[in-house]
Amino acid sequence: MILAVTTVVALAGLWELYRLVWTSAGWTWPFVVNDTSMPHLWTIAKAFSQPAQVNQPSLAWILLQKSLFTAREAAFGFAIGAIVGFAIGLVLVHSRLLQRGFLPYIVMSQTIPILAVAPMVVVWVNPKLPAGFQGWGAVAVIAAYLTFFPVAINSLRGLQSADPRALELMRSYAGGRWHALWKVRVPTSLPYVFAAFKIAATASVVGAIIGELPSGLQSGLGGAIINFNQYYSIEPQELWATNIVAAALGVVFFLIVVAAEKLVVRRAPEHVG
Amino acid sequence: MSTAQQVVEIAGVTKTFAQGNVTALQDIDLELEQGEFVSLIGPSGCGKSTLLRVIGDLVEPTSGRVTINGKPAHQARLDRDYGIVFQDAVLFDWRTVAKNIALPLEMLGWDRAKRKARVDEMIELVELAGFENHHPWQLSGGMQQRVSIARALSFEPALLLMDEPFGALDEMTRERLNLELLSIWQQLRSTVVFVTHSISEAVFLSTRVVVMSPRPGRIAGIVPIDLPYPRTVVTREEPRFFELVTQVRELLRLRGEHLLPEEAAAATGETS
Numbered sequence: 174m175i176l177a178v179t180t181v182v183a184l185a186g187l188w189e190l191y192r193l194v195w196t197s198a199g200w201t202w203p204f205v206v207n208d209t210s211m212p213h214l215w216t217i218a219k220a221f222s223q224p225a226q227v228n229q230p231s232l233a234w235i236l237l238q239k240s241l242f243t244a245r246e247a248a249f250g251f252a253i254g255a256i257v258g259f260a261i262g263l264v265l266v267h268s269r270l271l272q273r274g275f276l277p278y279i280v281m282s283q284t285i286p287i288l289a290v291a292p293m294v295v296v297w298v299n300p301k302l303p304a305g306f307q308g309w310g311a312v313a314v315i316a317a318y319l320t321f322f323p324v325a326i327n328s329l330r331g332l333q334s335a336d337p338r339a340l341e342l343m344r345s346y347a348g349g350r351w352h353a354l355w356k357v358r359v360p361t362s363l364p365y366v367f368a369a370f371k372i373a374a375t376a377s378v379v380g381a382i383i384g385e386l387p388s389g390l391q392s393g394l395g396g397a398i399i400n401f402n403q404y405y406s407i408e409p410q411e412l413w414a415t416n417i418v419a420a421a422l423g424v425v426f427f428l429i430v431v432a433a434e435k436l437v438v439r440r441a442p443e444h445v446g
Numbered sequence: 447m448s449t450a451q452q453v454v455e456i457a458g459v460t461k462t463f464a465q466g467n468v469t470a471l472q473d474i475d476l477e478l479e480q481g482e483f484v485s486l487i488g489p490s491g492c493g494k495s496t497l498l499r500v501i502g503d504l505v506e507p508t509s510g511r512v513t514i515n516g517k518p519a520h521q522a523r524l525d526r527d528y529g530i531v532f533q534d535a536v537l538f539d540w541r542t543v544a545k546n547i548a549l550p551l552e553m554l555g556w557d558r559a560k561r562k563a564r565v566d567e568m569i570e571l572v573e574l575a576g577f578e579n580h581h582p583w584q585l586s587g588g589m590q591q592r593v594s595i596a597r598a599l600s601f602e603p604a605l606l607l608m609d610e611p612f613g614a615l616d617e618m619t620r621e622r623l624n625l626e627l628l629s630i631w632q633q634l635r636s637t638v639v640f641v642t643h644s645i646s647e648a649v650f651l652s653t654r655v656v657v658m659s660p661r662p663g664r665i666a667g668i669v670p671i672d673l674p675y676p677r678t679v680v681t682r683e684e685p686r687f688f689e690l691v692t693q694v695r696e697l698l699r700l701r702g703e704h705l706l707p708e709e710a711a712a713a714t715g716e717t718s
Contacts, residue, residue, distance in 0.1 A: 338536045341504050346553045347524045356549065360540045439540040439581065 212410045220410040236418045243381050243393040246309045250316025251377035258321040262328025283322045291315050291387040315384030320373035327369035331362025367434040374426035394419050453637040454478035459510035469662035470496045483638045485648035485655045493663025494641045502607050528605035529598030533613045535590035537582035544578040547596045568596040588619040608640045649690045657697040667697045
């Protein structure tokens with residue numbers, strides 16, 4: 174905790190120091206430092222307390238609501254991606270043939286930019302969704318598209334990493350595939366799965382924000398980013414504020430996974446991390 | 447041919463691995479009676495671990511047959527007629543000591559109370575009282591191996607298969623565990639097949655030592671160990687102990703591709 178606070182203070186100091194040195198020396202490399210390229214931290218902080226547009230609540234309040242909207246998309250996206258990814262791992266670990274057949278396509282799915290996939294997902298998924306899920310539901314699916322991949326790859330790797338003698342042991346107890354899976358393979362895979370969950374947690378937030386762009390949704394952080402982008406040259410502090418909130422949301426997701434891992438995974442200390 | 451007394455009967459077992467065309471075992475014949483402690487000893491590649499796995503139906507022989515308690519090895523495995531211990535304890539980090547020992551009991555479908563009662567007994571047997579709720583990484587290598595032995599014996603199998611169980615331990619721990627194992631064996635009167643690299647360990651523990659030779663893996667000779675039980679620390683200092691150790695060592699030294707099992711047996715005056 175002390176470390177976290179110290180780091181934040183140090184980074185803030187570095188930001189202002191860099192500004193001070195570059196502006197007073199008049200250096201223009203790698204970019205010109207001014208209030209547009211690097212607004213003062215207090216300008217950004219002040220922006221939170223003021224409305225971005227007249228007759229609106231403060232930016233902090235607006236961003237909180239938008240981040241809750243995005244968080245819901247990301248949370249559902251994470252859940253879908255985690256379940257689908259782990260299921261893919263469970264299926265593939267039992268068949269070398271399926272691994273060879275499917276893994277290349279799973280890898281290929283991630284080489285397609287998410288922005289290119291998003292419009293199709295919106296068109297395909299939205300009409301199928303019940304009323305309460307319209308709009309944001311499709312974005313959750315886009316977020317899931319980003320999150321299932323690390324989970325699938327790491328789950329497969331984790332499920333494969335079972336000690337061969339542990340599997341022999343299960344055979345000696347006349348245990349079948351099911352026993353080997355639930356008593357050995359799945360528990361062995363958990364540290365790998367949680368490593369993937371940590372990647373997926375932040376990816377789900379990024380996926381949700383990006384997914385909002387082609388969906389034309391204004392209620393989330395993605396909408397806010399697009400909006401404040403257009404006014405960056407006039408009021409850069411609002412985009413910076415939004416970025417800070419988006420980053421914080423990613424950190425919250427990450428910390429939830431870390432907490433869940435502490436509860437679920439029991440491992441020798443040297444294996445943790 | 448097989449009597450009620452026979453726990454393990456190996457008849458004409460040959461195992462060739464398709465990869466590399468290696469003959470791991472060739473024409474192995476061996477019978478173990480109820481309550482025997484038989485060690486398999488030999489250099490690396492003599493197939494002693496493979497033979498152990500053939501007995502446990504973890505590796506299928508290319509030809510020949512293995513009978514456990516009067517039934518085929520496969521059926522014996524399904525009936526959980528044996529417990530197995532490996533060189534590494536192979537404990538599950540996510541389970542406590544008590545839950546590691548209870549693993550086979552869970553698979554047998556025992557209820558919680560019955561499992562607890564048996565686990566308590568086993569903890570007592572391997573002298574781990576107070577460590578029930580520890581996790582494996584909190585135990586020394588010797589203690590981990592005791593948990594592994596308790597797990598293998600928890601469902602009271604007639605046969606105990608041990609694959610170099612003390613090979614990774616330091617000499618002092620190893621000698622202490624040798625004594626503990628003998629005491630457990632004498633309490634339970636089970637039959638043990640014990641794979642080892644150590645001549646003195648094999649002689650100290652066994653009723654018979656089976657010496658194997660490599661390429662192809664076969665039995666070079668069998669040395670009956672006539673040291674009286676209970677064996678103690680003093681046993682290792684008796685002249686007869688050294689004579690027997692020498693006999694086994696000679697058999698191991700004489701092994702060679704050109705040497706037939708009968709010749710090796712003749713060379714040491716023992717019959718297989």
